[in-house]
Amino acid sequence: MKPYHAMSKEELAEEVRSLEKAYEKTQSSGLSLDLTRGKPGQDQIELSAALDGILNNNFTLQDGTDARNYGGISGIPEARKLGAEVLDALPEEVIVGGNSSLTMMYQYVEAAHFFGLFETGESWSAEAARSGGRVKFLCPVPGYDRHFTICEALGMEMIPVPMDSEGPNIEFVREAVKADSLIKGIWCVPRHSNPSGVCYSDRTVTALSRLAADAGANFRILWDNAYSVHDLYEGCPEIAPLLKLATQAGHADSVVMFASTSKITFAGGGISWMASSVGNIERYLKRHSTMAIGPDKVNQLRHVRFLPDLDAMKAHMRAHAERLRPKFEAIQQRLEDDLGPLELAEWTRPTGGYFISFDTLPGLATQVVELTAQAGVKLTAAGSTWPHRKDPEDRNIRLAPSFPAPNEVKEAIAVFTLCVRLASARQLLGANTP
């Protein structure tokens, strides 16, 4: 196979004709496949089946409390300890929530915006109103759409930050916060980032731990460690302990970390964690207790009986990896075989997490997603990995192989590569009429 850019007009025209034929054949085969959201597969969910019934009528915590009654707004001590291991924090810096870390993120950001969760009192929105501007957030791109939705829902301005192989471009980040004190936060997915799979380097984490020194008042790093233990292979890099480093640097308040068991046990029935300085946690809980008397301690107890410590969790995650790895590898193989020699796309080769980030030639992502949909394969909408769903170059597509069965992943990715080739060949031929 020759790279498309090295083909003559005639060769390209021939390529388009043959791809169109193959596409029509695929369309008529009536596929219905879905590579959209990063949900765990059914075989992964089954790995935690033992959660059901594990308490066996024993609801008593190590300190003698009955988990079935009201109270314990910070979460049960056993689960705080487990969260501390996951997030590299101290148990007193950790609280345990319900089944969604995203809910905790939203509640934290909303409360900081409207009520202020800071020693200095003033909320982000009040400061912005006083200074006649808008609250802004740094959004590494490509990134997680639901982070952007939180900012959008609260009327914040989002500033895209380029990602490089070590995490968000730290020079860009530092200059941005220095220049604008209304930049109040940055979203980070430090390990196996969604969707690029990047693991932040020590240099990046260390720089982030000191970022508050350059930023305006009450700046927060929203550290969403959703894929903290989600390795596909042995020997993935560990992430430097942000909260510890920030504490040493005198900036503990600038760090708010999150994680959950959504992709460890049950995505719809897990537990979540938030970790920050003790002061931040106290201020958050004060606000949170206006809406809750206590979390679901029974589910927290089920989880710590099932996964008592980080070692148990890591062993459990190896079983997840066995199920996920063949799907990721099938995708890589297909991309390599079908697109590698053609030099018309770039994609990531993650060592963990749930996604592959794929870049088409500029201007083609929307068209590729449409072509694939018309051939029976749903993909995450083009643009989703950017604030306001607007990818300025229309290139990025997020592939999520976890949910479909392995044979479906193979079928879906074959359709995808066909559509990438078709859209690219048409574009290069100047015949790009979808």
Ligand SMILES: Cc1ncc(COP(=O)(O)O)c(C=O)c1O
């Ligand atoms: C980066 C990231 N954060 C958070 C979540 C959702 O987490 P939770 O289920 O704990 O709300 C996801 C789910 O895909 C994610 O990719």
